[in-house]
Amino acid sequence: MQIPDSGLDSDTLFQTLEGFRERDLTWRDGRTWAYVYDPGADAEAVIKRAFTMYLSENGLDPTSFPSILRLENELVAMAAAHLGGDANTVGNFTSGGTESIFCAVKSARDHARAHRPEVTRPAIVLPETAHAAFHKAAHYLGVDVVVTAIDAETFKADVAAMRAAITDQTILLVGSAVSYAHCVVDPIAEIAALAAEKGLLCHVDACMGGFLLPYYKRLGEAVPDFDLAVPGVTSISMDFHKYAFAAKGASVVLYRSKDLRRHQIYACSNWSGYTIVNTTVQSSKSAGPLAAAWAVLHHFGEEGYLEIARQVRDGTQRIIDGIAAIPELRVMGRPEMNLLAFTSDSVDVFHVADEMKARGWYVQPQLAYGASKENIHLSVNPNCLQWVDDMLKDLAASVEAARDLPTSPLVGVVGQMFASVDLSQGLDPAVVQQMMQLGGIGGGALPERMAEVNQVLNVLPVKARELLLIEFMNDLFAPAHDQAAR
Ligand SMILES: Cc1ncc(COP(=O)(O)O)c(C=O)c1O
Numbered sequence: 001m002q003i004p005d006s007g008l009d010s011d012t013l014f015q016t017l018e019g020f021r022e023r024d025l026t027w028r029d030g031r032t033w034a035y036v037y038d039p040g041a042d043a044e045a046v047i048k049r050a051f052t053m054y055l056s057e058n059g060l061d062p063t064s065f066p067s068i069l070r071l072e073n074e075l076v077a078m079a080a081a082h083l084g085g086d087a088n089t090v091g092n093f094t095s096g097g098t099e100s101i102f103c104a105v106k107s108a109r110d111h112a113r114a115h116r117p118e119v120t121r122p123a124i125v126l127p128e129t130a131h132a133a134f135h136k137a138a139h140y141l142g143v144d145v146v147v148t149a150i151d152a153e154t155f156k157a158d159v160a161a162m163r164a165a166i167t168d169q170t171i172l173l174v175g176s177a178v179s180y181a182h183c184v185v186d187p188i189a190e191i192a193a194l195a196a197e198k199g200l201l202c203h204v205d206a207c208m209g210g211f212l213l214p215y216y217k218r219l220g221e222a223v224p225d226f227d228l229a230v231p232g233v234t235s236i237s238m239d240f241h242k243y244a245f246a247a248k249g250a251s252v253v254l255y256r257s258k259d260l261r262r263h264q265i266y267a268c269s270n271w272s273g274y275t276i277v278n279t280t281v282q283s284s285k286s287a288g289p290l291a292a293a294w295a296v297l298h299h300f301g302e303e304g305y306l307e308i309a310r311q312v313r314d315g316t317q318r319i320i321d322g323i324a325a326i327p328e329l330r331v332m333g334r335p336e337m338n339l340l341a342f343t344s345d346s347v348d349v350f351h352v353a354d355e356m357k358a359r360g361w362y363v364q365p366q367l368a369y370g371a372s373k374e375n376i377h378l379s380v381n382p383n384c385l386q387w388v389d390d391m392l393k394d395l396a397a398s399v400e401a402a403r404d405l406p407t408s409p410l411v412g413v414v415g416q417m418f419a420s421v422d423l424s425q426g427l428d429p430a431v432v433q434q435m436m437q438l439g440g441i442g443g444g445a446l447p448e449r450m451a452e453v454n455q456v457l458n459v460l461p462v463k464a465r466e467l468l469l470i471e472f473m474n475d476l477f478a479p480a481h482d483q484a485a486r
Pocket of ligand 1: 095096097098099131133176178179180205206207208209239
């Protein structure tokens, strides 16, 4: 494929773009229980207008665009007020949870470089439920990760295990509010107290829960303390592009003070072009996501969000009750916001997910890891609430249908194969390719039903899963070389 010789007329151009979406998840119908946080048509119109209004301004240089500086400082102030901050709280707008977490880990690493010269191999201590973004940040930043066990009933961090994992190289303790997989709040006050006792930093990942939890509290729910008001918490992240319903590319990372945030900022004068000084990872960046986030907060206001919290809280409870009435299923832990995970000891949840797909729903399978067995995740969004009864009816039918479906014969073969393989040196990509052909996912293609693939992934060691997924992605993103230009 090549750039067309001459430009397309805009009708053709937009029809083509629209056509590309044919096989996408149809999230606007409210039957998608992950990935998209639909703010509804009115809010969407506001977001789009604000986004396009600031589309081309460049966040690279906030001194040239004071509007960008103002938007960011106002958003950070609103976030700080929302999350127990005070006059010393500082922070920055980022492109998402991953970038916020990346910034927090970088700040911790560089804080240690400045203040703890004895730390030569900085390490962060994470409960096994902490988001993968911490592993990713640590991987990019050359920081070690120590994963600690959780309570297998509540799926909350085990603080004694975190204490035991601290060494003279530890720089940061992490807790979630809420965790993505099970939607629970870790014992943040205890984790932060432990960090303070040991002279360590403490980051709260409130990417998912930071925005809605304060409204849950106002509704009278017993939300554990999790924010900057907790002594010992030194930084916190919160995504606007989740339950504040901002356009994607919108999160914030906050610090207790400038002393810590200083280590987040990067400056480079070591080349012949313009001076670089960036607060976050990105350099040139659209101010669209920033303006859209500011706009959506002003669109809904506290009253709007409180009402959304009330609705999703009530809907989530109806779903939890509905799942409890299906004998084969059980909700894992006690969800503290509007996400939940359920599993089964008698039917294969991966088949259940496929059966739900066949009935027109998207639900998200999660693989077994540590104390968490394989399960299905639901994010309960406002536009899903119209479907609660229908979804539960189809869930019961899906469980019924999944009961007789077989486990892939590959599960035994692959399980045995990996029992004796040393993965520490990686795997020959050719072997991984063979495995993918065997599982029907060669060449970046996925089968219509995913149960077999998920069953196999589920029994693979974590390292093998990762190697396989990397090969899959390496195949999936294949330029359309052989397609005609028009
Ligand atoms: C708890 C938590 N932290 C971090 C992230 C990462 O956020 P993002 O996908 O915006 O990078 C997520 C995403 O779902 C999350 O749930």
